[in-house]
Amino acid sequence: MSGIFGTGYAAVYDALYGGKDYAGESDLIAHLFALHADGPVASVLDLGCGTGGHALPLAGRGLRVTGVDRSPAMLARARAKSAEMTAEMTAGMAGATVAAPEFIEADVRTLRLGRVFDAAIMMFAVLGYQHDDDALLATLASVRRHLPPSGLFLFDVWYGPAVLAQRPGDRVRTISQADERILRTTRSELDIRAQICRVDFHVLRLAGDRVVGEERETHTMRFFFDRELGLALAACGFRLEALRAFQDIGREPDETTWTVIGVARALP
Ligand SMILES: C[S@@+](CC[C@H](N)C(=O)[O-])C[C@H]1O[C@@H](n2cnc3c(N)ncnc32)[C@H](O)[C@@H]1O
Structure with missing residues (x-):
């Protein structure tokens, strides 16, 4: 896994x-x-x-x-x-x-x-x-x-040329799915010499004001x-x-x- x-x-x-x-x-x-x-x-x-x-x-x-x-x-x-x-x-x-x-x-x-x-x-x-x-x-x-x-x-x-010129940014997105709202925060850390970007995803699922799910994953991208x-x-x-x-x-x-x-x- x-x-x-x-x-x-x-x-x-x-x-x-x-x-x-x-x-x-x-x-x-x-x-x-x-x-x-x-x-x-x-x-x-x-x-x-x-x-x-x-x-x-x-x-x-x-x-x-x-x-x-x-x-x-x-x-x-x-x-x-x-x-x-x-x-x-x-x-x-x-x-x-x-x-x-x-x-x-x-x-x-x-x-x-x-x-x-x-x-x-x-x-x-x-x-x-x-x-x-x-x-x-x-x-x-x-x-x-x-x-x-x-x-x-x-x-x-x-x-690579675009990643170095633009740099990955941190972002927040909100999406609706059925009767939930999904809030995804993305934080990126660039390692130029290794040619990788570590992207931390934090996902919160909200039903009204209640948190019904939370996930964290780090994706390493070349x-x-x-x-x-x-x-x-x-x-x-x-x-x-x-x-x-x-x-x-x-x-x-x-x-x-x-x-x-x-x-x-x-x-x-
Ligand atoms: C960003 S998603 C893309 C999924 C799909 N191709 C799409 O366009 O929506 C990356 C997918 O690659 C799979 N993946 C990454 N490395 C893999 C590997 N070594 N063997 C099998 N699947 C892999 C992940 O499990 C994930 O489902």
Whole structure:
């Protein structure tokens, strides 16, 4: 167990990121597949799939999706949402069945499914959670094991030039979920030489004035620069084909681009 994305945090995850445009991001992923893949992409491995934010819309597009995550709590939510979505879609399609994503509890660093996929994705900074070099290389090697030669790997990460120029700030957000208010305080501490940011999340759930839940988690995130990404990917059997502003992929990243999306191709 990693000690993060526990039950309490997973319970509020979808509310906290309710403003994130997963459908739009999934369209962008499909667009990048169409631009870069050698042939049609029918099967996708979603590494660090969380609550299924991308796995579900991609499955809704007819792709066979396997989601992998080490957090049982995040996976439980993904499975519940998946059951709901497939029931709704099947009902709307006059008895036709929709292939629900498969969800597997595992660590992406050591994953060995013994099969390959047309493409792999790691979305919402999952690669950044593999913050030391051993973890990073083990993860990229694992992605490579699950792709055929020429298979595509899409990932988004925090972009070093922007992190250094803008610096992560402290924030407070309030979100409503059912009859509760969620108050999330974020404090960040940057370690420039280690290329990591420690983000302390403090989440309070309030029903009226009463505190009904409290969670604290510290997430350690690595941020990346172009050449190290190219080198790490090359060391694990990939060529970095594109690194673009996320989600404006027509734009080269710069100091204003907090998140970049990378497209890498598995080498023979
Ligand atoms: C910020 S969430 C992103 C979830 C999802 N991709 C999304 O876009 O909402 C990061 C996820 O990566 C998972 N994760 C991080 N490191 C992992 C690892 N080594 N193995 C498996 N899952 C991991 C966490 O459990 C968490 O669900």
